[in-house]
Amino acid sequence: MRNKLGLPPDYNPCVYIIDDDESVRSSVESLVECMGFTSNSFESAESFLDQTDPDICGCIFTDLRLLGMNGLELIKQLKVSGYHAPAILVSGFLEVPLTVDAISAGALSVLSKPYPEQDLWDNIIAAIKHDSDNYIARKWLDETEKKMATLSEEEKIVMDLLLEGHANKKIAHSLDVSERTISMRRKTLLEKLGVDNIVELAKQKTKLELLESQLNSSVIIDPNTELESERN
Structure with a gap:
C-alpha cells in the first residue's frame, strides 16, 4: 500500500482510533492492519490528547459520541493544539448541520454509521495521502x-x-x-x-x-x- 500511494520513505503514518466501544476499536484496528499500516487506540478524546503530540503523522478516526469531550469538540481542539493529521468523524446520528460543522472545524471527511468497510478503507487512504502531501509540503x-x-x-x-x-x-x-x-x-x-x-x-x-x-x-x-x- 505504501508503494501504491507513493509515500515518502521517511513518512510513517499511524491511524489513531478514538471510540469508547472496544469492539469498534478492534474492528478498525483489524482493517488498518490489513491495509499495512499501524494503529493506536484510545477510549476517549482526553486520553488521545494526553498521549500524543501535535506532530503525529497519519490520520485520526473518531466517533462523535464519546464520554467526556465528543468527536466534534476534539476536532476543534486539534486545530487549537496545532495538530496537522486529518480527522475522520463517524456518527450514527448524522445530519447536514453536523456535517457542515465538522468540515468547517477541520474534519477531512464524515461517515454515517453503519458504513461499508470499503468506505472506511477509502477514507483512510484519502486521509493518509492528504497527510503525506502535507508532510512533503511542510x-x-x-x-x-x-x-x-x-x-x-x-x-x-x-x-x-x-x-x-x-x-x-x-x-x-x-x-x-x-x-x-x-x-x-x-x-x-x-x-x-x-x-x-x-x-x-x-x-x-x-x-x-x-x-x-x-x-x-x-x-x-x-x-x-x-x-x-x-x-x-
Whole structure:
C-alpha cells in the first residue's frame, strides 16, 4: 500500500482510533492492519490528547459520541493544539448541520454509521495521502525557510530588489555601494538558496508563499508539482 500511494520513505503514518466501544476499536484496528499500516487506540478524546503530540503523522478516526469531550469538540481542539493529521468523524446520528460543522472545524471527511468497510478503507487512504502531501509540503517549507534564514540582511535587501526586476547597476546606485558588491551578494544569495538564477529564485519564492497560504487554509499543493510558471 505504501508503494501504491507513493509515500515518502521517511513518512510513517499511524491511524489513531478514538471510540469508547472496544469492539469498534478492534474492528478498525483489524482493517488498518490489513491495509499495512499501524494503529493506536484510545477510549476517549482526553486520553488521545494526553498521549500524543501535535506532530503525529497519519490520520485520526473518531466517533462523535464519546464520554467526556465528543468527536466534534476534539476536532476543534486539534486545530487549537496545532495538530496537522486529518480527522475522520463517524456518527450514527448524522445530519447536514453536523456535517457542515465538522468540515468547517477541520474534519477531512464524515461517515454515517453503519458504513461499508470499503468506505472506511477509502477514507483512510484519502486521509493518509492528504497527510503525506502535507508532510512533503511542510518539509519543503522548513528546508527552504532554513535556507532563507542564512541570508544576511544585506543579501535579503538585494534579493527583494532583484525580485522587483531591478538590475545590478540600479541596485548598487540605490544602496550606494559598488556594482561589484551587488554582484557578489547576488552570487552568494543564489548559492545559499540553491538556485542558479533569478528566474529560479522567483519561482522558489512564489512556491514558498503559495504553500504557506495553502497550508494555512488546509488545502495542500504537493511541492513536487510544478507551478504554471515552471511549465512555461
